[in-house]
Amino acid sequence: MPAWHAVEEGYRELVERFGYQEIRTPLLEPIELFVRGIGDSTDIVEKEMYAFEDKGGDHLALRPEGTASAIRAYLQHGFQVESPQCKWYYLGPMFRRERPAKGRYRQFYQAGAELIGVAAPAADAEIIDMAVQFIESLGIGPVRVLLNSLGGEQTRPLYRKALVEHYSKHEQKLCEDCSRRLERNPLRILDCKVEGCRALSVDAPSVHDYLGEDDREHFDEVRRLLDKGGTPHQVEPTMVRGLDYYTRTIFEVQAESSALGAQTSVLGGGRYDNLVKQLGGRATPSIGFSFGIERLIMVMPESTHKEQVPLVFVAGVGKQSLDRALDIARTLRRQGRRVEVAHTGASLRSQLKKADKLGAAFAVIAGEEEAKRGGATLRNMTDGQQIEVRVDELSARLEELR
Numbered sequence: 001m002p003a004w005h006a007v008e009e010g011y012r013e014l015v016e017r018f019g020y021q022e023i024r025t026p027l028l029e030p031i032e033l034f035v036r037g038i039g040d041s042t043d044i045v046e047k048e049m050y051a052f053e054d055k056g057g058d059h060l061a062l063r064p065e066g067t068a069s070a071i072r073a074y075l076q077h078g079f080q081v082e083s084p085q086c087k088w089y090y091l092g093p094m095f096r097r098e099r100p101a102k103g104r105y106r107q108f109y110q111a112g113a114e115l116i117g118v119a120a121p122a123a124d125a126e127i128i129d130m131a132v133q134f135i136e137s138l139g140i141g142p143v144r145v146l147l148n149s150l151g152g153e154q155t156r157p158l159y160r161k162a163l164v165e166h167y168s169k170h171e172q173k174l175c176e177d178c179s180r181r182l183e184r185n186p187l188r189i190l191d192c193k194v195e196g197c198r199a200l201s202v203d204a205p206s207v208h209d210y211l212g213e214d215d216r217e218h219f220d221e222v223r224r225l226l227d228k229g230g231t232p233h234q235v236e237p238t239m240v241r242g243l244d245y246y247t248r249t250i251f252e253v254q255a256e257s258s259a260l261g262a263q264t265s266v267l268g269g270g271r272y273d274n275l276v277k278q279l280g281g282r283a284t285p286s287i288g289f290s291f292g293i294e295r296l297i298m299v300m301p302e303s304t305h306k307e308q309v310p311l312v313f314v315a316g317v318g319k320q321s322l323d324r325a326l327d328i329a330r331t332l333r334r335q336g337r338r339v340e341v342a343h344t345g346a347s348l349r350s351q352l353k354k355a356d357k358l359g360a361a362f363a364v365i366a367g368e369e370e371a372k373r374g375g376a377t378l379r380n381m382t383d384g385q386q387i388e389v390r391v392d393e394l395s396a397r398l399e400e401l402r
């Protein structure tokens with residue numbers, strides 16, 4: 001949990017500095033949203049969604065990701081009209097029926113950010129920089145930032161044609177899924193993990209030979225801005241990513257660690273300039289990313305885990321002493337300290353043992369003798385040293401000793 005809290009709190013703190021606001025969307029959405037948004041020939045939609053018909057006959061799915069839901073909310077609640085530019089972030093569970101493996105779960109937690117309504121390359125560079133800054137802030141390293149462009153309307157029909165021509169020559173070697181994809185969505189073949197298809201993809205045409213002028217300029221400008229800002233990245237010309245809504249810039253952050261097994265991708269994102277239109281709105285260029293919280297935790301060093309506030313244990317032996325212990329605990333908690341207190345006046349020995357087990361940094365012993373002088377014993381649990389302190393000075397003494 002300290003690791004989860006470090007990721008979640010660190011993320012909120014960072015993205016809020018960049019002007020993002022939190023959005024919370026439901027876990028269930030109409031299945032149609034993901035079919036139309038993510039694409040019906042993607043692995044997520046074809047094989048991995050948890051979908052069912054509810055008692056009213058509606059077809060629903062547990063959300064496999066957050067982008068489609070964010071855009072659904074953007075359109076449904078009139079943002080496109082009222083405030084077309086939105087900067088949103090989210091955290092929460094997502095569901096994909098994948099084969100479970102190290103770093104790959106069927107319920108996993110994602111956090112992400114969406115910058116809706118900005119077309120300029122500066123938006124791409126800023127969001128990539130924000131993602132990389134976040135990963136670095138967790139002490140994760142070394143990482144690789146992979147970048148590619150899938151082009152837009154100028155590029156895609158030409159590139160699609162080139163891919164169909166290439167794979168058609170070896171159609172009989174394609175897996176069953178990819179044979180189906182050949183006409184419907186040949187870009188997906190580049191992402192297929194089956195050995196035979198991978199072999200055919202080695203000399204598949206590169207998107208960079210087909211980028212239209214505007215798409216090329218956009219990509220070059222994103223790279224120039226990343227270089228200028230000192231964000232390390234490398235172009236990965238064969239990367240396509242697994243969702244159909246992407247256009248132009250796509251990116252991924254990969255971490256090398258045996259803890260992750262084959263799942264090296266910790267964060268992924270890209271531009272989706274057609275998604276808003278596809279879901280029924282006006283054309284609204286947008287870009288975003290998300291990351292798996294479990295995967296980050298598996299690769300982040302323990303030193304980044306959220307530091308716990310020191311614990312104070314208040315002990316009292318006998319009824320009167322226990323009453324005072326409860327009073328002292330109440331006061332210290334109201335002053336903002338993290339406090340545990342014994343609820344039964346068990347022997348001092350057993351209470352101190354408990355304090356030790358809980359990892360308390362200090363114990364306050366509300367002894368009868370000290371009480372006569374308005375005091376209590378303050379014990380440093382690390383070295384066992386004890387001093388008598390006036391109760392009204394306890395908080396100040398604890399502060400000095402921190």
Ligand code: HAM
Nearest residue numbers: 065104105108265266267268269270288289290291292
């Ligand atoms: P994605 O690449 O499908 O992108 O997922 C993003 C991240 O979620 C992955 O890099 C990985 O860390 C984590 N992840 C995905 N599947 C699993 C799993 N089964 N178990 C554990 N972690 C997993 C998206 O979801 C897009 N919505 C990103 C985006 C936002 N693009 C634009 N805006």
